[in-house]
Amino acid sequence: MTASSIWLLPGWQNSDAPHWQSRWEAVHGDYRVEQHDWMRPLRGDWQARLEDELLAAPAPVTLVAHSLGCILVAAWASHSRNTAKVRAALLVAPGDVERDDIRQMIPGWAPIVRQPLPFPSILIAANDDPYCEQRRSRQMAADWGARFVDAGQGGHLNGESGLGDWSEGRKLLNELLKDKK
Template sequence: MRDTQVLLLPGWQNSGPDHWQSRWEALYGDQRVQQHDWMRPLRGDWQIQLEEAVLAADRPVALVAHSLGCILVAAWAAHSRLVDRVRGALLVAPGDTERDDLRQMIPGWAPIMRRRLPFAACMVAATDDPYCAAARSRAMARDWGARFVDAGPLGHMNAESGLGDWPEGRRLLDELLAASATDKN
């Protein structure tokens, strides 16, 4: 994967040191897209930060999103002219920002963009995620044209889920990028 820059897109409140995204950053040198405000996320601001990170990359990118990061990918892809630089997106445990409680906690992120993504994508979601019902995750994956992987009962697939370095997730990312490279040849 040396020919691809992995951009990590944490969700609301960022990913702490025990989160698999932080572990991937340390293990593989993946780059976290920094946001101005992790506690009060503004959709437009987050999209600009992603746009700038993709623009600054010196090679094609893979987007690895968790929770609100998944919703960010869909919103960004609907408006960016840089989508051709994306080889694929691994979308993990999307947060349902159309749900009343989340809409109040994280205003400005509804409605969720439901257009087909212009690049290969794989969504991984748990059956018992407290921030998104399993049926909603499946519907988002379908609308985005993403392969869906049922992770079973793993909650929000964060540090509390006990995923550690989450090698299964890295394998899914590698498979996604390998398939994307084959499709382009």
């Protein structure tokens, strides 16, 4: 267990070295929640892992999720009795697991849980994400009660997007935490 209160929730296949989540882990000391199987993600297993980690957490944490990690946050929050341990969530580029091609690659994650999150959140999505149309991201933000931020052109906002340390994302995270105080 780490002392960091910023927890990184990567999506399917984890976040590679050029990914902003990996860079935040290295630069800021944020804590990555390691899943048991990054290649064949099972929703129940991923939810149980997040729940176990939160039960062991000494203080409230902020979740910073990417792609399938966003879908995990919504699914976990709908069942957990420990949502008070989450201070806020930054949700980046959710994957549309209800889309036929993605549903086949990552079975068992549809339907997307659509109830409001019990903590403040911001959802950031690009208008050219190959894994989720922006109108779908906007709808998820509305369903989850998250503030929506249009990232413009940026693809899936991952390592291939060339975001580096992604200072704009960190700025939004800091705004979210400032608003929570």
